[in-house]
Amino acid sequence: MSADALLELRGVDVAYQRRGRAPVRAVLGASLAVRAGEIVGLVGESGCGKSTLGRAAVGLVAPTSGEVRFSGAVVAPIGRRARPVGVRRLQMVFQDPYASLNPRRKVGEQIADAVRLGSGGGVRADVALARVPELLERVGLSAQIAHRFPHEFSGGQCQRIAIARVLASDPRCIVADEPISALDASAQAQVANLLAAVAQQSGLGLLFISHDLSVVRKIAHRTAVMYLGRIVEVGPTDAVWSEPSHPYTRALIAAIPRPGAGSHLPTELPGDVPDPARPPSGCRFHPRCPVVMERCRTDDPPVVEVAPGWESLCLRSVGRDGP
Amino acid sequence: MTGEPLLEVENLTVRLRTARGIRRAVDGVSFAIREGEILGVAGESGSGKTITALALLGLLPLGARTSGSVRFAGTDLLTLRRRELQKVRGAQVSLVSQDPMTSLHPLLRIEVQMTEHVRAHLGFSQAQARERALEMLAAVRIPDPEQALASHPHQFSGGMRQRIAIAMALACEPRLLIADEPTTALDVTVQAGILALLDRLRRERGVSVLFITHDLGVLSSVADRICVLYGGRVAEHGATSVVLGTPRHPYTEGLMRALPGAALAGAAMTPIAGSPPSLDAMPAGCAFHPRCEWAVATCATRVPALRDVGDGRLLACDVDPLAPVPS
Numbered sequence: 212m213s214a215d216a217l218l219e220l221r222g223v224d225v226a227y228q229r230r231g232r233a234p235v236r237a238v239l240g241a242s243l244a245v246r247a248g249e250i251v252g253l254v255g256e257s258g259c260g261k262s263t264l265g266r267a268a269v270g271l272v273a274p275t276s277g278e279v280r281f282s283g284a285v286v287a288p289i290g291r292r293a294r295p296v297g298v299r300r301l302q303m304v305f306q307d308p309y310a311s312l313n314p315r316r317k318v319g320e321q322i323a324d325a326v327r328l329g330s331g332g333g334v335r336a337d338v339a340l341a342r343v344p345e346l347l348e349r350v351g352l353s354a355q356i357a358h359r360f361p362h363e364f365s366g367g368q369c370q371r372i373a374i375a376r377v378l379a380s381d382p383r384c385i386v387a388d389e390p391i392s393a394l395d396a397s398a399q400a401q402v403a404n405l406l407a408a409v410a411q412q413s414g415l416g417l418l419f420i421s422h423d424l425s426v427v428r429k430i431a432h433r434t435a436v437m438y439l440g441r442i443v444e445v446g447p448t449d450a451v452w453s454e455p456s457h458p459y460t461r462a463l464i465a466a467i468p469r470p471g472a473g474s475h476l477p478t479e480l481p482g483d484v485p486d487p488a489r490p491p492s493g494c495r496f497h498p499r500c501p502v503v504m505e506r507c508r509t510d511d512p513p514v515v516e517v518a519p520g521w522e523s524l525c526l527r528s529v530g531r532d533g534p
Numbered sequence: 535m536t537g538e539p540l541l542e543v544e545n546l547t548v549r550l551r552t553a554r555g556i557r558r559a560v561d562g563v564s565f566a567i568r569e570g571e572i573l574g575v576a577g578e579s580g581s582g583k584t585i586t587a588l589a590l591l592g593l594l595p596l597g598a599r600t601s602g603s604v605r606f607a608g609t610d611l612l613t614l615r616r617r618e619l620q621k622v623r624g625a626q627v628s629l630v631s632q633d634p635m636t637s638l639h640p641l642l643r644i645e646v647q648m649t650e651h652v653r654a655h656l657g658f659s660q661a662q663a664r665e666r667a668l669e670m671l672a673a674v675r676i677p678d679p680e681q682a683l684a685s686h687p688h689q690f691s692g693g694m695r696q697r698i699a700i701a702m703a704l705a706c707e708p709r710l711l712i713a714d715e716p717t718t719a720l721d722v723t724v725q726a727g728i729l730a731l732l733d734r735l736r737r738e739r740g741v742s743v744l745f746i747t748h749d750l751g752v753l754s755s756v757a758d759r760i761c762v763l764y765g766g767r768v769a770e771h772g773a774t775s776v777v778l779g780t781p782r783h784p785y786t787e788g789l790m791r792a793l794p795g796a797a798l799a800g801a802a803m804t805p806i807a808g809s810p811p812s813l814d815a816m817p818a819g820c821a822f823h824p825r826c827e828w829a830v831a832t833c834a835t836r837v838p839a840l841r842d843v844g845d846g847r848l849l850a851c852d853v854d855p856l857a858p859v860p861s
Binding site: 257258368395396397399401403404425463465466467468478479480481484 | 578579691692693694721722723724725726727729730733748749751752754755756788789792793794803804805806809810
């Protein structure tokens with residue numbers, strides 16, 4: 212996509228093999244780039260393949276075709292061997308902070324472990340521990356909590372600890388998979404703001420995967436929308452929100468309840484996401500599309516450049532003039 | 535929408551036994567729901583919203599003690615014996631929970647689960663109950679009801695399961711539906727479908743809904759009135775347009791500002807500092823005072839009384855910093 216991309220996915224396919232049944236192609240031909248200092252939001256309904264895409268981006272699953280590159284190096288699952296030091300600067304934040312922290316190790320020890328592992332083991336244990344207070348303060352926690360255990364904290368606080376541990380390895384790019392959806396209302400905004408602030412301050416790339424479009428709108432520079440394994444629209448967040456080009460993006464945005472007085476019911480998108488093992492022919496969205504045409508049932512939709520840096524996968528999408 | 539309230543909760547207090555002693559999870563909560571009305575109960579975890587729902591249905595864990603009154607169609611549910619309560623529960627009042635898998639049995643076909651309680655409560659034959667189940671599945675827009683009856687829960691997506699759970703809850707034609715975070719686990723597109731369904735049910739069948747959620751955005755689109763809970767007490771209560779249009783309790787206002795799509799002027803997703811208190815560390819005075827930017831010394835000692843501040847709104851805040859300036 213571009214030379215300055217920090218994390219780049221090119222034509223990534225991921226298929227899950229199932230015994231005795233057809234494989235599920237969870238991600239199809241996905242291309243996406245995250246630049247330094249850029250926050251990219253990835254949204255879509257559950258089952259659309261956004262988590263699989265995130266896992267492929269950090270090398271937790273292997274693409275069946277296409278490739279993932281981080282700072283020029285190929286990212287691939289490494290099994291039981293240690294991850295090359297260069298790729299350790301690509302880190303992931305998971306959805307459930309309780310599951311991603313070790314319940315039996317003190318918070319400070321876990322963060323110190325990450326300092327040592329991130330550096331390739333060249334840091335002494337006491338030096339690593341000495342960095343813990345600064346890392347905790349960076350995520351808005353008191354340095355005093357280093358000797359406590361994860362179960363003593365709320366979900367939002369645990370997610371901050373998980374973020375501190377990610378920061379310990381001095382990452383250049385973070386992939387966050389639904390990092391706020393398991394948290395309380397007030398903690399959601401806190402953690403989303405924290406991730407965005409950390410990325411901005413240190414010039415990191417951030418791939419923020421979420422089904423919560425409103426949060427992505429607030430923090431992402433660019434937004435990618437996924438439907439049934441395909442990225443159907445990607446572009447600058449403001450543009451995608453104010454004049455979405457793909458009918459699916461329009462349906463998603465219309466379904467968001469708007470808080471405030473004088474509200475009305477959000478718009479329904481009829482039907483369910485089809486079984487990814489038996490995707491519809493032609494455009495995968497055609498059975499639910501409100502503006503479906505005959506050709507959509509048979510033809511693969513083309514990638515239409517709506518404007519520079521803004522693409523839509525729809526027969527109806529047209530290029531727009533000007534900004 | 536007029537006349538006597540269908541459900542009238544007065545001064546409901548629930549004491550729970552925790553490892554560190556007896557704690558008040560719900561403390562003097564009152565509200566009422568009229569026929570065909572949707573009342574939204576909003577609050578974060580630990581606000582007492584789920585305990586309130588369970589208390590109404592007599593489903594609290596052993597050792598919980600409840601006081602106050604819960605008058606449903608003239609009867610106080612808290613005074614009923616188990617047998618009598620059983621007749622009300624599931625038939626006249628039913629519950630939809632956040633995770634549909636907790637209300638659906640994973641090993642039984644949908645038909646078995648959807649007809650059992652209809653036969654028990656309404657004395658229907660299996661054929662009649664099956665007919666009712668088909669009708670309800672069609673009402674919640676399950677594409678092929680016949681096929682659905684023969685299926686198991688795992689064969690459906692999350693949104694479909696939640697619709698089946700709602701169909702099940704409606705099968706005995708209850709007058710009141712208690713929905714505890716019914717859309718929290720769902721995608722926005724599916725959520726929009728469930729909200730439209732609840733709205734249709736109250737208009738077409740006059741079903742009343744107690745809608746519990748932490749999502750004010752969801753409530754703004756369906757609820758007629760909103761009751762905001764914090765630390766087991768009512769913080770603010772009034773018509774949806776009033777409470778969300780001009781929030782007056784600092785907590786409600788904070789929740790609105792924390793919303794990413796908030797309609798408040800100049801809003802930029804400002805989170806409320808700190809986190810909700812746990813039952814074992816409930817602050818004295820106003821439970822919200824440690825997180826409140828307007829708190830004064832007395833907030834830490836005196837529990838603010840819930841008072842009528844005009845515009846049909848009840849407010850529990852002595853400082854009242856967001857009161858409209860008289861012109």
